[in-house]
Amino acid sequence: MKPSAFEYEVPESLDAALATLAQLGDEAKLLAGGQSLIPMLALRLTAFEHLVDIGPLAELKGIRREDGFLRIGAATVDRVVGRDPEVAASVPLLTKVTPLIGHFQIRNRGTIGGSIAHADSAAEYPTVALALDAEMEVASSSGTRTIPADEFFESTWTTSLEGDEILTAIRFPVWSGRCGFGVEELARRHGDFALTGAVCGVEIGDSGEVRRCAIALLGMDSTPVRASPAESALLGRTPSAEDLTEVGHLAVQAADPPSDLHASSEYRRQVGGEMVRRALRQALEEAAR
Amino acid sequence: MQLKNNFTVAAPVDEAWKVLLDVERVARCMPGATLDGADGDEFKGRVKVKVGPIVVTYQGTAKFVQKDEQAHRAVIDASGKESRGSGTAKATVTTALTGRGDETEVSVVTDLNITGRPAQFGRGVISDVAGKLTDKFAENLAAELSGPGTPDLGPSAAAGTNGAGGGHADETPAAGSPVGGRPAGAVSGAPSAARDDDVIDLLGVSTAPVLKRLLPVLAGVGVLALLIFLLRRSGAKS
Numbered sequence: 001m002k003p004s005a006f007e008y009e010v011p012e013s014l015d016a017a018l019a020t021l022a023q024l025g026d027e028a029k030l031l032a033g034g035q036s037l038i039p040m041l042a043l044r045l046t047a048f049e050h051l052v053d054i055g056p057l058a059e060l061k062g063i064r065r066e067d068g069f070l071r072i073g074a075a076t077v078d079r080v081v082g083r084d085p086e087v088a089a090s091v092p093l094l095t096k097v098t099p100l101i102g103h104f105q106i107r108n109r110g111t112i113g114g115s116i117a118h119a120d121s122a123a124e125y126p127t128v129a130l131a132l133d134a135e136m137e138v139a140s141s142s143g144t145r146t147i148p149a150d151e152f153f154e155s156t157w158t159t160s161l162e163g164d165e166i167l168t169a170i171r172f173p174v175w176s177g178r179c180g181f182g183v184e185e186l187a188r189r190h191g192d193f194a195l196t197g198a199v200c201g202v203e204i205g206d207s208g209e210v211r212r213c214a215i216a217l218l219g220m221d222s223t224p225v226r227a228s229p230a231e232s233a234l235l236g237r238t239p240s241a242e243d244l245t246e247v248g249h250l251a252v253q254a255a256d257p258p259s260d261l262h263a264s265s266e267y268r269r270q271v272g273g274e275m276v277r278r279a280l281r282q283a284l285e286e287a288a289r
Numbered sequence: 290m291q292l293k294n295n296f297t298v299a300a301p302v303d304e305a306w307k308v309l310l311d312v313e314r315v316a317r318c319m320p321g322a323t324l325d326g327a328d329g330d331e332f333k334g335r336v337k338v339k340v341g342p343i344v345v346t347y348q349g350t351a352k353f354v355q356k357d358e359q360a361h362r363a364v365i366d367a368s369g370k371e372s373r374g375s376g377t378a379k380a381t382v383t384t385a386l387t388g389r390g391d392e393t394e395v396s397v398v399t400d401l402n403i404t405g406r407p408a409q410f411g412r413g414v415i416s417d418v419a420g421k422l423t424d425k426f427a428e429n430l431a432a433e434l435s436g437p438g439t440p441d442l443g444p445s446a447a448a449g450t451n452g453a454g455g456g457h458a459d460e461t462p463a464a465g466s467p468v469g470g471r472p473a474g475a476v477s478g479a480p481s482a483a484r485d486d487d488v489i490d491l492l493g494v495s496t497a498p499v500l501k502r503l504l505p506v507l508a509g510v511g512v513l514a515l516l517i518f519l520l521r522r523s524g525a526k527s
Binding site: 026029036037040044045046047118119155156157158222258 | 373418
């Protein structure tokens, strides 16, 4: 099937894009990489009268380190994020999750901002943004604002972005000290959406005790979920293998996984716990090196 | 699927019953819906539902099919068709009142059935969406039943109403300006001020949930399986 007819606009600047958006309102949809939107249009799950292509805007690209943060332009494609040396040095979790995103063709066009604004709970970038307490830089024709990750993801494919706003960049805090990161997810076939998964980061002290911990789950609820109780449970401890299994069980209790055609909620809970355990183990091993 | 809501209102049962029977007032409790006309026990309208990028508009009717004065029980049958597409949504809403002196306990049970394309997102999304809809309907109904005349239209009531009847053109938008201790929400003095036909962003906090037609449930497992397969497979990842 083909999308319903639409007008295609390519604004020349961010301001022009914002003006167009403010003017067209509900009838317009932003297009960046199109890797989530175009399939929905093609399947006619949705239709818009105007597509406003912000993919080419230079103002929305670029990766730079800024004072404790790594700022990534929203229209930066996944492939670039995944291969960038600054990203690998500052926010290695992004480098680790990128190869898990779909297939390389998707990563060549899909953008990090698009993924985060689309807010699929099984997507890797939104989950990393939540785990690392990223900040979303947002612009509208009336100004700019910053939304912290824990206020950004509201529900299925729904964020706190208003209809006339554009996500312009994402700022990821950079961790310091002896830290390590891990990601583990389960999909039936390579490139499928994950049925369940976990991303995590740990920082350990001199004796291997956990000083800082972040765990977020994907595919386990209507949005990515931060497993805060599990994080607290690890603080100050030097966890054994059994401890990690226990933390895995605790982590999935923070989510209310759906039952659907792909997996039951019970399956997601069980496997999710194991994903957390493995991701934590990866992170701890990396931190200890 | 079935959804249940229970709440208590500060009005004696007979008062609450009268409000429940008022088609226009009950219809207004469906935030985001536009009432196109009311004729006795039947009302016509439109409801726009948004789940992220998915937007579905339903057009249809709702009517009282049962009014039991003794048991204080009313049943509303609502059905609608997608305006762009072939999906449908049907809901049977059973409301029962139990008097408790100056207060009334209200129970709302919604039986929902959806068909059509946009619904193949698995039970999780549908019941999530449906739940929020009925929750908001119940909340608005509670406000409506609690006080005379002034409906709690919820935060999404924007100016520029477009529904039936004249009355006041402006509904105070958003930001919860409670009146007389009622739950926060826009207040309008207009008895027939219908909701704006803006998209109801069901899952967003800024819009007043309305008893929108729930997303159609995919009819036929085969189509469901195919569409999920295609959607996931075709790399619906940005």
